[in-house]
Amino acid sequence: MTKTYAGGYRALKGIDLEIRRGEIFALLGPNGAGKTTLISIVCGIVNPSEGRVLADGHDIVRDYRAARSAIGLVPQELHTDAFETVHDTVRFSRGLYGKPPNPAYLEKILRELSLWDKRGEKIMALSGGMKRRVLIAKALSHEPSILFLDEPTAGVDVELRREMWAMVSRLRDSGVTIILTTHYIDEAEEMADRVGVINQGEIVLVEDKRVLMRKLGKKQLSLQLQAPLDAVPQALASDALTLSDDGNELVYTFDAQAEDTGIAALLKRLAEHGIEFKDLNTSQSSLEEIFVNLVKSPQAEKKPAPGAAQEVRA
Numbered sequence: 001m002t003k004t005y006a007g008g009y010r011a012l013k014g015i016d017l018e019i020r021r022g023e024i025f026a027l028l029g030p031n032g033a034g035k036t037t038l039i040s041i042v043c044g045i046v047n048p049s050e051g052r053v054l055a056d057g058h059d060i061v062r063d064y065r066a067a068r069s070a071i072g073l074v075p076q077e078l079h080t081d082a083f084e085t086v087h088d089t090v091r092f093s094r095g096l097y098g099k100p101p102n103p104a105y106l107e108k109i110l111r112e113l114s115l116w117d118k119r120g121e122k123i124m125a126l127s128g129g130m131k132r133r134v135l136i137a138k139a140l141s142h143e144p145s146i147l148f149l150d151e152p153t154a155g156v157d158v159e160l161r162r163e164m165w166a167m168v169s170r171l172r173d174s175g176v177t178i179i180l181t182t183h184y185i186d187e188a189e190e191m192a193d194r195v196g197v198i199n200q201g202e203i204v205l206v207e208d209k210r211v212l213m214r215k216l217g218k219k220q221l222s223l224q225l226q227a228p229l230d231a232v233p234q235a236l237a238s239d240a241l242t243l244s245d246d247g248n249e250l251v252y253t254f255d256a257q258a259e260d261t262g263i264a265a266l267l268k269r270l271a272e273h274g275i276e277f278k279d280l281n282t283s284q285s286s287l288e289e290i291f292v293n294l295v296k297s298p299q300a301e302k303k304p305a306p307g308a309a310q311e312v313r314a
């Protein structure tokens, strides 16, 4: 699928992506990468320039009614009917899909989103985080089997984020397929089964989260020294070995997948130089580091787009 906006901007350049039934798929990418464009096409809000999309087997253009009733969308932008009450707006959304009323179901989702006590309030009287939850309730109102969450937890407080993560997990357990975009890497790390990274309109990576973290992750070995060093001895100097400012810790970075990590040789040479340590630990790089490395790759730097990737690099 491609998307060229009026004016000629190519927001999506040949996207080929398959989402598995029942998974949580996290789409990561810097501002302007094309995440919302991609979601908007699947949801029928933006027309694709080329290509086609099937949602639950239904072509989103030819068979749009069936496709759309399978899909729920929590949009990135907050826009709600200010004068409606929480309960009415959610009930109305369900009605738009021609579903018969189901007060018990609506009560369940309002309770899960901690909105039940607010059900009689006008939406304009809610805080930003509550409005976002109303959007989630609306998206779930017609019992979709595919749920898109475009930055679901932007502006949501820490405790509620955790609750929302739990709710998304429960939805997945009940069989709903979830595609979410986020700028919080820990959110993807916590929730996703698979992660896709999009940069400048191209999918640059799709991978099982665990495989991704194993495959791309670097490991670090930290050694707490018995006595501080002024500098790394000349004979041991390498990019992989760094000394902390206070001289008390040596950090060795290595490829966790490598046949020979170099640890044995390093420890031997430290001993030869009389460098003793009192403690050591290893740590593996996070999804965040992997992501930042991906979107600032030389390939991405060759074709800069205005506004793209800046925020993540900063």
Ligand SMILES: Nc1ncnc2c1ncn2[C@@H]1O[C@H](COP(=O)(O)OP(=O)(O)OP(=O)(O)O)[C@@H](O)[C@H]1O
Residues within 6 Å of the ligand: 005, 006, 007, 009, 011, 029, 030, 031, 032, 033, 034, 035, 036, 037, 038, 076
């Ligand atoms: N209606 C439009 N007309 C023209 N260009 C658009 C339109 N909507 C989006 N774009 C451009 O398409 C690119 C992708 O935008 P999109 O909103 O899909 O990014 P995003 O990945 O969702 O970013 P963010 O993380 O900031 O939400 C951007 O360069 C944007 O300026």
Ligand SMILES: [Mg+2]
Residues within 6 Å of the ligand: 035, 036, 037, 076, 150
């Ligand atoms: Mg967006």
